[in-house]
Amino acid sequence: MSEERTGELPVRPRGADFEAFYSGTPPWDIGRPQPAFQALADAGEIRGRVLDAGCGTGEHALMAARMGLDATGIDAAPTAILIARGKARERCLEARFLVGNVLELPALGQPFDTVLDSGLFHVFSDSDRAAYVASLSAATAPGGRYFMLCFSDRQPGESGPRRVTQDEIRASFQKGWQVDAIDPVKLDTTLGPDGVFAWLSRITRV
Secondary structure, eight states, rough: OOBSSSSSOOOOTTTTHHHHHHSSTTTTTSSOOOOOHHHHHHTTOOSSSSETTTTTOHHHHHHHTTTTTTEEEEEEEEHHHHHHHHHHHHHTTOOOEEEEGGGGGGGGGGGGEEEESSGGGGSSSSHHHHHHHHHHHHEEEEEEEEEEEEBBBBBBBSOOOBBHHHHHHHHTTTTSEEEEEEEEEEEEEEEEEEEEEEEEEEEOOO
């Protein structure tokens, strides 16, 4: 069964924007882990205490829980967290889901060995991006891994989230981190079978 807590972490007003998406099914809510993250799990790269940052309805935290790992998901949208908790109950999995602010991850009070980020990094402005990386730095144990899926500048058109370049990723994680790899992958969505172009980044806290 999932662990539910009544105390919630501070939420910035922007959370209301994401909450509105959950009146229906957001395009990123595919009902299963992203293939790129499932491949990491299958390869044994996801380990230890796991944080799913911007977890949505919890598929990646639940993937970690299914592996027997200590899993926490955090998201600004209360409806997404309620859905995630319901999934954990239905699947008889132990996972902790919290409404909270990813820019204040130290408030969770514990370091994480693995942090998963599916589609969160690319939503931030430049200033919030720096604050997010600082928050990650404080919440990730030395030697911990950060795995991030974000919209790629290889994606044509202008609709959807901000595109991110490899140089932007490397610049964001140049202090206190080691960028191990940035690989081109597809990010699955509910909008069609082809997905969108994304980067899968493997980054280590040093």
